[in-house]
Every structure is written in structure tokens, then in C-alpha cells.
Amino acid sequence: MKCVHLQVVSDEVVERVDAARNRALLLNSAAALIAERGVDCVSIDAVAAKAGVGKGTVFRRFGSRSGLMHALLNRFEEELQEGFLFGPAPLGPGAPPSERIVAFGVARLEFIRDHGDILREAESSVGTRYASSYSVYVMHVAMLLRQAQVHGDYRLLADSLLASLDASLVLYQKRDLQIPLIRIVENWRTFVLHLTSE
Amino acid sequence: MKCVHLQVVSDEVVERVDAARNRALLLNSAAALIAERGVDCVSIDAVAAKAGVGKGTVFRRFGSRSGLMHALLNRFEEELQEGFLFGPAPLGPGAPPSERIVAFGVARLEFIRDHGDILREAESSVGTRYASSYSVYVMHVAMLLRQAQVHGDYRLLADSLLASLDASLVLYQKRDLQIPLIRIVENWRTFVLHLTSE
Incomplete structure (x- = not known):
């Protein structure tokens, strides 16, 4: 037996x-x-x-094909999360919070450059757009905004910042407007520093 | 004859x-x-x-049904545009630029409250999401950012600000997270003032 x-x-x-x-x-x-x-x-x-x-x-x-795409996206998302949760600074712990927010956005923009089409397929359905990985990003950015002692509603400020990293928006800027990624990255940096500096 | x-x-x-x-x-x-x-x-x-x-x-x-919805949305959008282009201050001309950006966002948030479902139907297709009315909003906000002498790339900063007023995001905040509109409006105000104040 x-x-x-x-x-x-x-x-x-x-x-x-x-x-x-x-x-x-x-x-x-x-x-x-x-x-x-x-x-x-x-x-x-x-x-x-x-x-x-x-x-x-x-x-x-x-x-299904869609299930395969989601699984693939999840694997890439886990690599990104690994980076900002446990990786080296400034993306990971150890750098000032505003620099970590900048580094997070840069990593996300590069992620969209590399996996943009899969992301857009996923984001086009509202149910998956604000799915589990989005919640992890919100928590991360809200925590850094609090550490940076930004005045305001951390939860909603995190939404407002992350909206600027939306895959559809970034792909529209890159492909339709032909704006180079480096200019989008520079705008993200300016945007974050405006928000986090006193 | x-x-x-x-x-x-x-x-x-x-x-x-x-x-x-x-x-x-x-x-x-x-x-x-x-x-x-x-x-x-x-x-x-x-x-x-x-x-x-x-x-x-x-x-x-x-x-088609979709054509009817777009025509309806266009009529509502024209009313909103009328308001910020020619209406009374602070939405229309006459107020300081940062106050006009705040008023624009408040009007847009109320617009989403009133016409959210029609908007979401339109925005769910990427082709229409960044359509003609979006370009008018970008021009308007970029012009006000320039007037406010905000340091940065006006075109992309306008995209970043407007992303926070995306109908899908606002409906997710209102319906899924049950956040009252007044808190979303307050966050918008904070967000704009962070960006426009020196």
C-alpha cells in the first residue's frame, strides 16, 4: 500500500x-x-x-491563444517586478524614492518597447488592464510617493503617474507620432521630478 | 431655366x-x-x-449603432470644447493657466461621469481613442502649460496629464474601487498644482 x-x-x-x-x-x-x-x-x-x-x-x-499571450506577459511582468522589488538600485531598493520612480518608469517604457504588442492586446480588454500586475505597480509607486513625502492622495497620484505609462498611449506616441523613446523617457523624468520636488 | x-x-x-x-x-x-x-x-x-x-x-x-454613438459623443465633446475655448473663466479664457488646466480636468471628469459608458465604448478602439477631440485637448493643455511656463516638453506633458483623465481609468476608480468623484477631482487639482508650481 x-x-x-x-x-x-x-x-x-x-x-x-x-x-x-x-x-x-x-x-x-x-x-x-x-x-x-x-x-x-x-x-x-x-x-x-x-x-x-x-x-x-x-x-x-x-x-487559447489569448491564454498563451497572458502567460507570456505574466512571465515578462514577473521579471520586471523582480527588478524593482529586489534588483539593484536605482530600480531596486537603495536609491532616493524620486529616482526609483524615474527608474521604474524607464524600465516600464523599455518593457513597452520590447513587448508592446502583447501588452496592447492585453490592455485592450478593460478587465485585464487593471489586473494583478497593475495593482503591484500602484502599491510600489504609492509607497515611493509616500517616502518622497509628496503631498496628496498616494493611491490616486500613483494612478495618475502610471496612466502616463499606459501601453496604448506610449505606442501611439512612438508609432503614430513617431516620437523617439528617448524623448518619452525624458518627459517621464521631468514629469516625476515636477511631482516629487517641493 | x-x-x-x-x-x-x-x-x-x-x-x-x-x-x-x-x-x-x-x-x-x-x-x-x-x-x-x-x-x-x-x-x-x-x-x-x-x-x-x-x-x-x-x-x-x-x-450603424456605433456611428450613432460616435455622433452623440461628438455633440457632447463640442459642448465641452465650446466651454474651454469660449466659455466663462476659469474654464474659458481669463483665469491663470494652472487654474484653467484644473477647470478643464474637472469639466472632463464630470463629462466622464455623465457620458462614461459612451466614452468607454469609443475609447476601447485605439483608433478612436486618440481621435480629433483628443488632439484638441492636447493643444489646449499644451498651450496652458506653456503659458504657465512649466519646464519641459509641452506636447508630451499634455499627454501625461490627459492620461490621468482617461475614461477607462476614471470609470475603474469610480466603479471598481468605489472612489467618489470628489476625491478624483481633488487628486486632479493636486496633480496639476504639483506640475505647474515652481
């Missing part, structure tokens, strides 16, 4: 390790294809072929 | 007056129904019935 039980656990462990490896493989394949062709030209079929698995495996792991 | 020509003009004039009257009647009917039931429950059929015309007339004038 004990033996059978152990056998079951062992099978489950193997299965979980396989699932995690499959998941990572599929996400890497999707990321590589998006970098190569742009998000609009990446199908589930192409991701499955690139990863060397069946189409059914992709659907089993992610439910 | 002259007489026939005059007759044609006269018919055209009558037709144009009729068209304008019909258009206004349909927009008023749509506005009344939306105020009564909410935008999601207003169909073309209901608007036609309320205005006492056939469904075909609505489609001829506006092309």
Missing part, C-alpha cells in the same frame, strides 16, 4: 516536472516567434511546431 | 433643413434613452421608435 502510494507521488512529480518544462518550452518558443515575426503573425500551430509538440498540448496548457 | 434652378436649390435647402432636424431629433432621442436605461440597453429600434421615424432613417443618417 505504502509502495503504491509512493509510486503515485513519484508519477505526479514526474508529471509536474514535465508540465513545467513543457510550459517553459512553449513560452520560449512563443517569445522567439513573436520577436521574429510580430505578435499578429504568431499562431498556436506555429508555436506548437517550433516547440516540437502537438497543437493539443498548447491548448491543454493555456486554453 | 432660372426658375427651375431656384426650385432645385429650394428643394435642397428644405432637404438639408429636414436632415438636420432629423439628426438632432435622433440624437436627442438616443441621449434621453441612454440617460433612462444605460447605453448597453439602447438599440437602434428603440431610438427610431422614440423619435417616431423608421429604423431605416437611423441607419441612413448614422450607418
